[in-house]
Amino acid sequence: MSPRPQYPFSALHGQPQLQLALLLAAIDPHIGGVLIEGPRGTAKSTSARALAELLPGQRFVDLPLGASEEQLVGSLDIQAALQNAEVAFKPGLLARADGGVLYVDEVNLLADALVDLLLDVCASGVNRIERDGISHQHEARIALVGTMNPEEGELRPQLLDRFGLFVRLGAQIDPASREAIVRSRLAFDRDPHGFVERQRHAQQALIGRLEQARACVGRLDFSDALHRQVSSLCHAAGVEGVRADLVMLRAAAAHAAWLGQEQISDGDIEAVAELVLAHRRKTPPAQSEASAQQVQQQGRQQPAPDSADNWGALPPQAVATQALSGARPLPKKKP
Incomplete structure (x- = not known):
């Protein structure tokens, strides 16, 4: 038998x-x-x-x-x-x-x-x-x-x-899944x-x-954008060390390979992020997600620090301005 x-x-x-x-x-x-x-x-x-x-x-x-x-x-x-x-x-x-x-x-x-x-x-x-x-x-x-x-x-x-x-x-387990499991x-x-x-x-x-x-x-490579995305997510979640970063990148590559893709995409990171962060997260999910989005937005707005065109450039500074439209001229001081 x-x-x-x-x-x-x-x-x-x-x-x-x-x-x-x-x-x-x-x-x-x-x-x-x-x-x-x-x-x-x-x-x-x-x-x-x-x-x-x-x-x-x-x-x-x-x-x-x-x-x-x-x-x-x-x-x-x-x-x-x-x-x-x-x-x-x-x-x-x-x-x-x-x-x-x-x-x-x-x-x-x-x-x-x-x-x-x-x-x-x-x-x-x-x-x-x-x-x-x-x-x-x-x-x-x-x-x-x-x-x-x-x-x-x-x-x-x-x-x-x-x-x-x-x-x-x-x-x-939801009713439909229960039924499918039991039947099988x-x-x-x-x-x-x-x-x-x-x-x-x-x-x-x-x-x-x-x-x-x-x-x-x-054979799948990690782009600079993927590195920044993963670093933002892990930093926002408050995880210790960089093990989460390494695991997330490896898991994203495995996910892309499973789908038969030639490149790793943002979607691959999103698909594996919670599997990597769920047991490491120190920051609540909603707060860490908002923080990650803020960090990524700042990264897109600011020029890369090693860019040849922006070497030595300072970030924009707030300067007090006066509205010109319809503004009256300031009175001259008497001598």
Whole structure:
């Protein structure tokens, strides 16, 4: 009997922001993974498993909360050391997840040291081990997906900021989406293989589109205007450091690549901005949006500081003036 297939990504309903964030993280793992906040029953693990089916190796690795550092990064192969008296590396979960999805359910309950290590490796794409007489490194191009329920504890701000994208799922789902989700799930449970076969063409289209986006995302350039737009948004949101700027630009490039565009546009920035800023913002959304618009408007009005035509020019100064139309001449002073 063939194994039960995974629910296909092409059949997901009702969580467009979650699906977008997962695809962006798969296109460019250097974005730093996706953190999903929400109650149970909102298709967090189903979506992550479905994403793995779109990736070349179709690898999905579940990191248990009780995992040790050795299980995560790898360790000395004791059997090889005892039998052959040789130092050999025993791959860990990071090696197994290379090219696929590493899923951490309730990441807020994982030891901070492991979260920190995990995020380091996912950001660099390389796992380096220097311990127990081992000096080894291997690629770890991983789409990291973490979930958390805020009722069970929060992540430290330092770790929260290191997740590239953030999706907050609401407990309420609109009636139309609920109906579509339930219909699809019932059809899948009754005939998993038949359901997957009916989605085969849609799945293949997604796989091809994702492969193309992963291949071209590194060739997209960032214009000066995009840099200014991103800097304005992040400054207005009151975020600390420049990690948000870097993530937003990478996510915008991934979004443009996903749409098959040859250039990154303002629309790509707008599509990913909230995914990047939602867990980093220190300024309320309405206030930060108004501030960003003001900064961008000022940037358009003022000449570039290094322009050859405006070198050394001063900004306009306010000067008191007197209306000339219909004005009476000032009386002459008597000698």
